[in-house]
Amino acid sequence: MDKLLEEAAAGKFVSQFTRAELANTINGYIQPSCSPTDPTNSDDEAYLSDIREPVFNYMDRAVLDSSSRNYIILLADSGMGKTSFCISYRSHLLKAHPSQDVALISLTHPECDRHISRIKSKSTCILLLDALDEDAIAIQNGRGRLDSILELAVDFQSVVITCRSQFFADDHSIPVETPIRRISPRGIGQNQNANLKRFYLSPFDNKQVKRYINRHFPAWAVHRFGQRSRAFKLIADIPELASRPMLLERLPEIARGKDDLRELYQLYEFMVSGWAHRERNWIPEEKLLAVSREIAVQSFARSGHRAQRITKGELQSIANQLINNDPDWNHLQTRSLLNRDSNGLFKFAHLSILEFLVVQSAVEGDERALSHPWTGFMKQLFISWGYYRHGEEDLAKARSLLTSSKARTSILPLSDYWAMPPRQGLPNFKLSATRRLNESGSSRLAIPQWRTSNISLDKSGDSITVNDHEFFLKWHTQSVVQAGSGGMMMTLTSAQQINARSDAYRFPSYDEFISLVEGLNAIGKSDLLNDGVFFPISDTPGEKRHLLVSLGKARETGGITKIVDKERLVSATRRTITCYETGQAQSHKYGSQTSVQVWWIDKH
Numbered sequence: 221m222d223k224l225l226e227e228a229a230a231g232k233f234v235s236q237f238t239r240a241e242l243a244n245t246i247n248g249y250i251q252p253s254c255s256p257t258d259p260t261n262s263d264d265e266a267y268l269s270d271i272r273e274p275v276f277n278y279m280d281r282a283v284l285d286s287s288s289r290n291y292i293i294l295l296a297d298s299g300m301g302k303t304s305f306c307i308s309y310r311s312h313l314l315k316a317h318p319s320q321d322v323a324l325i326s327l328t329h330p331e332c333d334r335h336i337s338r339i340k341s342k343s344t345c346i347l348l349l350d351a352l353d354e355d356a357i358a359i360q361n362g363r364g365r366l367d368s369i370l371e372l373a374v375d376f377q378s379v380v381i382t383c384r385s386q387f388f389a390d391d392h393s394i395p396v397e398t399p400i401r402r403i404s405p406r407g408i409g410q411n412q413n414a415n416l417k418r419f420y421l422s423p424f425d426n427k428q429v430k431r432y433i434n435r436h437f438p439a440w441a442v443h444r445f446g447q448r449s450r451a452f453k454l455i456a457d458i459p460e461l462a463s464r465p466m467l468l469e470r471l472p473e474i475a476r477g478k479d480d481l482r483e484l485y486q487l488y489e490f491m492v493s494g495w496a497h498r499e500r501n502w503i504p505e506e507k508l509l510a511v512s513r514e515i516a517v518q519s520f521a522r523s524g525h526r527a528q529r530i531t532k533g534e535l536q537s538i539a540n541q542l543i544n545n546d547p548d549w550n551h552l553q554t555r556s557l558l559n560r561d562s563n564g565l566f567k568f569a570h571l572s573i574l575e576f577l578v579v580q581s582a583v584e585g586d587e588r589a590l591s592h593p594w595t596g597f598m599k600q601l602f603i604s605w606g607y608y609r610h611g612e613e614d615l616a617k618a619r620s621l622l623t624s625s626k627a628r629t630s631i632l633p634l635s636d637y638w639a640m641p642p643r644q645g646l647p648n649f650k651l652s653a654t655r656r657l658n659e660s661g662s663s664r665l666a667i668p669q670w671r672t673s674n675i676s677l678d679k680s681g682d683s684i685t686v687n688d689h690e691f692f693l694k695w696h697t698q699s700v701v702q703a704g705s706g707g708m709m710m711t712l713t714s715a716q717q718i719n720a721r722s723d724a725y726r727f728p729s730y731d732e733f734i735s736l737v738e739g740l741n742a743i744g745k746s747d748l749l750n751d752g753v754f755f756p757i758s759d760t761p762g763e764k765r766h767l768l769v770s771l772g773k774a775r776e777t778g779g780i781t782k783i784v785d786k787e788r789l790v791s792a793t794r795r796t797i798t799c800y801e802t803g804q805a806q807s808h809k810y811g812s813q814t815s816v817q818v819w820w821i822d823k824h
Contacts, residue, residue, distance in 0.1 A: 242307060249308040250432050252301060252465070253422040254278055254294070258385060272422050275305065276312055282417065283346045283378035284317070290378045291370060291398050291414055293352075295385045296421035298572040298597050299466035302382040305421065306350045313346065321345035327355040327381075328567075333372060342375040349379065353387035354571070359523065362387060367399045370416075374400050384571070385420070386595050394418055423463035429455055436472045451475040460484045460600075466570060467491075485604040488576040495557045507543040512558060514538050516568070516577035521591045529565035576601055582631075583617050590626035599634055606667045615669055622673040622689075633692040634666050634674070642758035646767075647730035649785040649799065655734070656791045666690065668792035671742030684748065688739050694822040695736060696725065697748070712766070712802070713811030715756055715818050725820035727758035730799065733769060734790060736819060741793040754800070754816045765803040768816065774798040780810050 255272040275294075282290045296302050303326075310324045323339050325332050328351050339345060349369065352358050358365035366381075373379045388394045397413045424432070433455075437448035451471055454461060458481065461467050467487050474481060474490065481487060492512070496505040515530060515538060536546045549560070557569045568574045579601045582589035594602070606618060621627060656665050666674075674690040686695040698708050719727050728736065733755065740746050749755075751772025759767050767784075772795070774786050781800040789796050802810045 245304050245307045246311045248435070248469075249304060250424070250428055250435075250465070251276055251308070252305070252424060252428065254419045255422050256419055258295070258391065258420050275419075275421065276309060278419060279309060279380065280316075283380060284320075285378070289376070289400075289414065290417065291400070292378070292380045292417045292419060293394070294380060294382045294419055294421065295394075296382070297385050297464070298575070298595075299464035299570060300421050300423070301465035302384070302421065303350050304465060306348050306382060310348055321377075322348065324348040324350070326350045327352055327358070327369070330356065333369075336369075336372055339376075342373075343377060345376055347373050347376040347379045349373070349381045352381050352383040356529075358387075363395060366395065370398045370400060386597070424465070424468070429462045429468075432468060433471070437475070447472075447475045454481065457482050458484060458487065461487070466572070483604045483608040485576075485579075485601050485608050488572070488601065489580075492557065492573065492576065503547045507545070510542050511535075511539050512568075513577045513581050514542055515558070515566075516574045517581050517586055517588045519574060520578045521588045529567045532564055532566065535566050572597060579605065582621060583614075585617070585620070587624070587626060590621075590624065590630040592630060594631050599631065600664065602631065603634065603664055603666045606670060610667055610669060618670055619673045622670065628689070632674075632689050634670075634690045635663070642727075642729040642760065644760060646761050646784060647759050647799070649730075649788055652731045652734050653788045653797065654791045655731075656738070668738070668742065671739055671792075675739040675743050677743060677745060686736070686739065688735060690739075691732075691735055693732060693735065695728075696820045696822070697818065709753075709815045709817055711812050712754075712756060712768075712814040712816050715816050716766075716811065718818075719756075719758075722820075722823075724823060726823050727756050728819060728821050730757050730759050730767070730769065732821060733757055733819070734797070737771070737790050737795055737797065738792055741790075741795065746793070746795065749795075749819075750817075754814060756816050756818060757799075761801060765801055765805065766810075768800045768802060768814070770798050770800070771795050775800075780813055 251274050253272040254275040257271070279292075282292055294302065294305070306324055310322050313320055313322045321341055321344050323336075323345055325335050325347070327349055329335065332349075332355070336347070336349075339347070352362075352366065352369070355365060355369075357368075369381070370379065395416050396418070398416050400414045433448065433451045437444050437451055439448070441448075454471065454474060461471060470487070470491055473494070474487075479486075479490060481490060492509070493505070496508045496512075499505075499508055515535070518538070519530065532549065535549060539546045549566070557573050558566060559569050560566050568577075575595065575598045578589045579594075579598050582602070583605060606614075622631065655663075656668055671690070674688060676687045676689070678685045678687075683696065683698050687693075688695065715727075719725070737746075737749060740748055749771055752770060752775060754768045754770055754775070757767050757769055761767065761784075768781060774783060775781075775798070777783060777800065781802045783798060784801050785797075785799040787796040787798050802814060804810065
């Protein structure tokens with residue numbers, strides 16, 4: 221600990237942390253796990269049980285390997301503890317391997333390249349570089365900047381770079397190679413350039429969360445039993461507390477308080493308002509919040525969700541404009557959410573704070589908050605706000621926001637999690653039908669009351685088109701004579717032939733059909749989906765096996781179909797859905813003997 225703090229004080233560790241904060245980070249650190257796949261791409265965490273491991277274990281194997289130089293990019297979502305990992309892992313290395321040289325540099329510092337160059341004994345030094353996503357040059361040219369950093373660090377024993385997952389558009393955009401040529405002989409199939417290994421920090425599992433709570437609310441402390449119980453209840457009510465160490469850090473404070481917090485949006489509101497309250501001795505709370513929101517919105521309007529610093533002059537200009545006053549910003553406390561770096565520039569302590577303030581401004585009608593596409597986390601905050609605030613006035617704000625012209629390019633689709641390709645196998649019937657009731661995190665859907673703002677219906681002759689803006693789905697059905705009469709019926713064989721040949725349309729998946737049921741119900745057009753009619757879906761349980769669905773009371777199968785899920789209630793509606801399997805196993809003439817109505821989806 222002393223060695224780390226001494227070097228930090230000497231400037232070899234470039235950061236905005238004080239010695240006390242470094243000590244608090246190391247002493248309170250709960251080591252997370254890591255995995256080679258992005259945890260946000262899974263329905264749940266069960267898939268990680270066999271492939272994740274403690275992050276220090278993985279890193280030790282990788283960076284201490286003397287047989288080759290290793291280059292690693294460690295990715296994680298906002299608030300999941302990337303900087304805390306860097307601080308604590310360096311401390312771990314210094315304790316476990318006292319002779320090992322370790323350098324930790326923040327890429328947020330404007331002179332980070334110079335600090336990297338000045339490090340001596342590079343060949344025996346492990347280099348930890350924090351916050352690629354907040355590097356000023358990387359914001360403009362991410363891949364180019366990453367390559368230049370790696371080339372600058374070519375002589376180090378190993379290099380670990382942390383970065384926010386959303387910095388890259390998708391998994392395919394994350395480089396798998398470095399610009400560094402291999403010196404040692406290549407094995408069969410090895411590329412000429414060194415690989416860039418990719419790993420992700422995983423959300424805390426139940427054991428890690430329990431360890432954290434036990435540290436702050438030990439079971440033997442009988443007088444704190446109520447707070448301990450409340451801490452566990454908060455984790456159950458707000459799963460994001462467990463997945464984001466930045467929020468989990470606030471758990472003791474929340475558990476000791478009396479606020480009834482149930483939503484992610486409330487947590488950030490609690491954190492931001494608590495900060496403003498602590499600073500009230502030198503600036504009124506409401507004025508600090510107003511200035512902070514303006515800084516966030518201006519930064520977002522200029523550069524999207526990427527972090528951006530502002531000068532003291534810009535901060536003073538904003539303060540004079542909004543509150544007719546320019547307070548002494550030197551009063552900002554150590555753990556302020558608005559930080560000043562060594563060059564006198566100001567930025568939010570965490571990018572998610574900026575994102576929260578932008579979402580907060582958006583619901584209050586500031587159109588500048590819609591100037592760039594929102595990140596998945598911003599959409600999570602917005603959806604959480606909807607569950608937290610859904611009175612008439614709040615619903616009107618949401619409706620105005622969702623139907624604005626800018627929403628089409630900034631907020632929507634609210635979720636692409638459920639607009640997913642057909643499954644190979646049977647759908648998850650329970651999860652799909654009840655998805656608006658029991659989801660959280662990145663897979664959570666908006667409250668049912670918002671659906672009316674996301675659905676539009678157009679009639680042209682005998683055809684109906686339904687646009688579902690929440691999921692960016694466009695539906696068509698043909699030859700509808702009048703509402704309630706149903707669409708044109710055809711044999712399943714004919715429908716399958718059209719589906720196979722069409723470049724424009726396709727059958728929906730089960731999940732997508734559920735969204736159509738919800739959407740038409742929300743706008744009072746449920747009668748466009750008649751009870752007792754077969755609708756084909758594209759999920760495939762096996763070769764020459766096909767799925768159909770019907771609404772209302774389950775149909776008699778007649779030997780041509782068999783029921784695989786019966787009369788399941790679709791959340792936010794009063795309709796039930798039944799799924800059937802058909803195919804040659806049921807009847808060789810199943811296609812010609814089964815009549816269906818088709819709702820087609822545009823192919824994207």
